[in-house]
Amino acid sequence: MYRTATVLDDPVGESLRGHHAHLARRRGRACTYPAEVASFSAVPADPDPGDWADLARLLGSGEFADMFSSTAVPPPDWEPVLTLDGRQMIYTGDTGTDDPAGLVELNAADVPDMLDLIARTQPGPFRPRTHELGTYLGLRDGGVLVAMAGERLRPPGWTEISAVCTAPEARGRGHASRLIGAVAARIIARGERPFLHTAESNTGAIALYERLGFETRRRVTFRGYRIP
Structure with a gap:
């Protein structure tokens, strides 16, 4: 690896x-x-x-x-x-922890709900066609999308897990762990390895990722510039 x-x-x-x-x-x-x-x-x-x-x-x-x-x-x-x-963190497990019960694969028809959840939780940049980068899985409660996670960057042999988010009213139920495990299992099943990025200040997320089998590969700095 x-x-x-x-x-x-x-x-x-x-x-x-x-x-x-x-x-x-x-x-x-x-x-x-x-x-x-x-x-x-x-x-x-x-x-x-x-x-x-x-x-x-x-x-x-x-x-x-x-x-x-x-x-x-x-x-x-x-x-x-x-x-x-x-x-930047990489997954050290072998199989992921796929628990598909209640999880649904999201597609273009789900974009309004995905964007609404992103706006409510602010996990990072997500745009109307971001779902085209890979597979996104979600969990609905009473028809309302309350949690999701999916695939973003795809360097050779690797797939980034991204857009991990849970609505405030649905937190504390293990949704993020289930979704990350399910996405990781799909990535590993096709012969690739999961990785992800997170803000250094997001200590809660880092602790969760470490419990799920991710370890830090390197510290990074995200940078953006205004073109003159």
């Missing part, structure tokens, strides 16, 4: 050049997702001025460049607008 984990150093770029190539918008060596899918962009590990110029043309003047965990430094006139300490 650890032998191939180096692709996680550039999870956005590796995803856009690989499993998510059909979603990629490209110019030269710069790439990004369509805005309605995800905000993330990537340049090579050794970007030159031309790479940053290409990304600027892709996104547009005055737009936000979400560089996720990239350590590449943009031109000095790109204004820093987001800096958030976080960590």
